[in-house]
Amino acid sequence: MSGLVDIGANLAHRSFRGDLGEVLEGAARAGVGAIVVTGTSVTASAAAADLAARERAGPVALTSTAGIHPHEARTFGPLAAATLRELAQRDVVVAVGECGRDYNRDFSPRPAQRACFEAQLELAAELRMPVFMHERDAHDDFLAVVRRHRPRLVAAVVHCFTGTAREAEAYLDLDLHLGITGWICDERRGRHLADVVRAIPEDRLMIETDAPFLLPRDLPAAPSSRRNEPRFLPHVLRAVARARGADEAAVAASTSRVARSFFGLGG
Template identity: 55%
Template sequence: MADPAWLWLQCPLYLQRSALLADPDATFDDFLPEALRFRAPAPLVDIGANLTHDSFARDLEAVLRRAQAANVTALIVTGTDRAHAEQAVALAQRFPGLHATAGVHPHDASLWNGALAAAMGELHQRPEVVAVGECGLDFNRNFSTPSEQERAFEAQLGLAVENGKPLFIHERDAGQRMREMLHTWRDDISDAVIHCFTADRDTLHGYLDLDLHIGLTGWICDERRGHHLRELVRNIPLDRLMVETDCPYLLPRDLPAKLKGRRNEPSLLPWIVREIAVWRGNDEAELAHATTQTARRFFRLDTASEAQETGRAQQES
């Protein structure tokens, strides 16, 4: 039986409005060379897909069809500020199988104020929004000052306590301060994932000691920067591990064929899972199944999908 989350891809309305598929000489996978047309051995959840990025505007529907072909059956669309969170919600309303997060990235923490807090609080009530974030600390670039970042992050921790939703967290070069802040809040917040983890062993174990989840990306495929991750992935319990592309960023550097441009996309997630399985010593299918089960439980996707379907039915009636 077809996955109901992707039935929209088969409907006549979709086929009519897809300019790519309207060309009888083109197919949705023309973008990918044959060597990059992967299919995961079990359904996958991409927990971090920046599908509101401008680079997806021209061919989003083809991107989603390639994800379907790769057995990536659910996508969490990242909302990094108010505008992108609203766009993520709109995509989740339009396409079953898509869900959204809503938060303010540490780069934009200087913009945090009462009005923005209220807007985020309203977004978190939407059934399409399955997590608070992307929020956190980034002391690498400091586009906002550390004090501004801490203030915005603290406020969003409070919102997560109020709505009971999990946290989708960004951290770069701020592991110690992140652990200190999360330790203070740990008894009050529900689940939290450190998305796109790239830090060291001590930071990893500090997060695991706080009972956090870890999101891994194609960073592990980077021979320049990912070597230390290859040694650490065995230390992550399978029920705390999730996978993501962070597309359009972090295109895996060890792909077996060249890709036009440098845009990453969800259809390449099976390659990342394959790499993680190699370095963990897991069977690829086992890893795919486990990370999907963890993601569906963490983001409460079954409940979220039911709420979204109810909302669509009410709008149509």
């Protein structure tokens, strides 16, 4: 047992610039053994890879993803595609993404989101890498794209899953993995997730913080900054175990095992 795996933390985010060392120490003390740092744009993915490489000898094993978030899809073009391809092939990069579709705020036009998403799925298929995917308020259009590409993808996770039981079922039917965040701890928006999480097969379930976002709402001693951190991953773990009526240690072991196998991490 080499610790929990946080499959999604935005550690290259500016809010971690001043104290990343302490954040990683805190994560290690809380039992987090590995973190996959999320890349959300070409620039952020390069920063995530640099950070993961630099902290390699640190208290937590870091790797990263290389991708373009749907919000950033309008920045996608031939240059971004070429840079992304290079980044994806760095040793420290273990998945393509985050990529997908987000109609919640439509920061990028939908046709651009689609083109950017499909290009990344093609890259993942070609490089035989797993995909770290994001979907918000775009289930049908997202599903249509994933369904078409799924036969060529080695593995793919819908991170920060917050949807309905029916949507989870559709993803599981495509043999996708699901990532659960502290959203499940939100008594206003996340209550339905308890039932959804109970129905996810053990070998498809992973956990994440999505730090610095999504600070669990029911955290006993929440930081005044409201910044979420990987050290709060055990809180997400407890909520997931409670929802499944399962032993916490068993869920810790299974989610870590699944994540290590999904991303090809050692340990």
